[in-house]
Amino acid sequence: MRILHTSDWHIGRTFHGHSTLDALRGVLDALIAQVREHAVDVVVVAGDVFDSAAPAADCYTLLSDTLRGIRESGARVVVTSGNHDSAARLGFQAALLRDGIHVLTDPLAVGTPITIDDAHGPVHIYGIPFLEPALLRHVWPGIRTQEAALSHAMDLVRADLASRQAPGARSVAVAHCFAAGVEPTPLLERDIQQGGLDVVPLAAFDGVDYVALGHIHGRQQLAPHIRYAGAPLHYSFGEGHKPRGSWLVDLDADGLAEVTWVALPIPRRVVTLTGPLDELLADTRFADDEQAWVCAEYTDDLPQRDPLRRLQARFPFCAKVVHTPARTAEASARTYVERVRSARSDRELVTAFLQHVREGAGPTEREQELIDDVLAERVRVEASA
Template sequence: MRILHTSDWHIGRSFHGHATLVALHGVLETLAGQVRDRGVDVVVLAGDVFDSATPAAACYTLLTDALAAIRDAGAEVVVTSGNHDSAARLGFQAPFLARAGVHVRTDPRTLADPVTIDDEHGPVHFYGIPYLEPSIVRPLWPDETLRTQAQTMSHAMSLVRADLAVRGGRSVALAHCFAAGIEPTPGVEREIRQGTLDVVPLSVFDGPDYVALGHIHGRSELSARVRYAGAPLHYSFGEQHKPRGSWLVDLDARGLAGVEWLGLPVPRPLVTLTAPIDELLGDERFAVHEDSWVCAQYTDTAPQVDPMRRLRARFPHCATVVHAPAIVAEDSGSTYRERLRDAVSDTERIDAFLDHVRAGEGPSERERELLADVLDDRVRAEALA
């Protein structure tokens, strides 16, 4: 059996205020083409199908189109909910979808009741474990201590192993969590842990032939049989160096036979450019990035006037601008208020102001000359008044 492991579609998510539906639609069309070309039997989608518990109507349309394209390509689909999804909304009419070959698993009470799909070697059991919030699922298993993600996932996998021991055969588990050995992308994956208590040990996933994880947006191989596929689109500049794609998993009669990475296209590349603003605006070495999503970090000591408008004249898809001065003045230990209070002349007050608004850069020699002329003119004018 050939399986494609994908996750974290985050349908409806924006990228620095820009809609991503069109780009995601194109990427998922490519994924459906890979399903057809590589003879995939089952696509597993490990949570965070939507980016919101209340997705807009267009998000449902995109999901319908993507699932229909995968089914037309010849594969069945097993879907679980993630921490961004509303399990109730995603699981709506799940029994009817199953008749069409799309198996949506969002109910914790049925996580040990697998979707069973046969191939020439016999059955393969797919255990869809939805995102399990301990405080919500605790009443389902009152005899268990479920305070953390690790405890909750451990109990869920114990139920899976108990069922598998009775059924026998090959198996695949889907789950959505932080697993040991993984660091989240800052500002991207919504926090579902407290300190290190909710990191799920790798040993929890013992048992199935393959474990398809979701939640982390970059691909990762925790072991030969436990992996993250990551998101199909880049949703943050923190992800820009992480490839996009999915895992192609082969099972033979004995179990896991091989795993291959299938890359997906990047509709618009992401790049972080760091230089003084004049170089960003004029240097030819940046010309290759003029059609990219750009995070511009200008290194001038002083903040620049209207940097986004100026940068977008060259980089129309500049998404964010960061002032990252290459030279940062040492902290004098005095606050702006204290410097103004201690100033005894207008020159010292102006110095304090410019030093404050320019992140440590006071007036240049030329500016000092001009300020001296202006202050002298004011003194003369007051004397003649």
């Protein structure tokens, strides 16, 4: 059996105020083409199908078109809900969907698999929707953490597998969580903590042939059979270096046989450019980035006038500008209090203040003239008083 593992579509998310719907549609169309090209049997979507609990109508249209396209390409689909999804909204028409499209959002059905047969027999796919401990305590007493919730869910999976009395039965678990062993990353989605009790140990997933995880936006391999596929689009500048795609998972008669990466097209690159503003505006080494999404970090000592408008004249898709001046050695080594205490005159005191509020940049030549004029006037007024 061949399974395509994808996740975190986040239909409806914006990128610095810009809609991503058309770009995502193009990428998901490419995914549908890959389903046909690689003769995929099942597509697994591991949560965060939508970006919000109340998606707009055009988001539902894109989801419906994509699920229909996958099914018409010959694959079945198993979808679970993530922490961004409303399980009720995502799953409200699950019973009405056409044959071969399964939307799993009910925690109480965790131990009931979608069973699909191939030449070697059945493969049991267990969908685990995002499990919010606070909402499960009345049905799963004692559940207080993500670790406890996922461990209990996997206990139900293992119990179901054992009850089938089919030694060697192949199985896949689909979950949306933060699993132990994930590389440190700023890309964690909201509502699931990185530290403490909300980290799910890999041992919780023992007993199945493959674990398709969602929630992390970059692909990661935690174990040969436990992986994150990441998001199909770059949804932040911090993700720019992460490839986009899906895992192609092959199961043979004995279980997991092979996992390969299938890259997706990137509609528009995401880059972060750093340097003085004039350099960003003119340097030819940035020519290849002129049609990319750009985050510009300009390093001038002082804030510059209207940097976003000026940068967009060269980079039409410049979406973010950050002033990141390089601190001087003195500014890095000495605190503001130390500089004030060492000032021997009012002139040095003003200079110390400007260096503090301007990341190490002291007064310009013209500013120094104005400071000297003000201080001289102060001396004149005090002398005449």
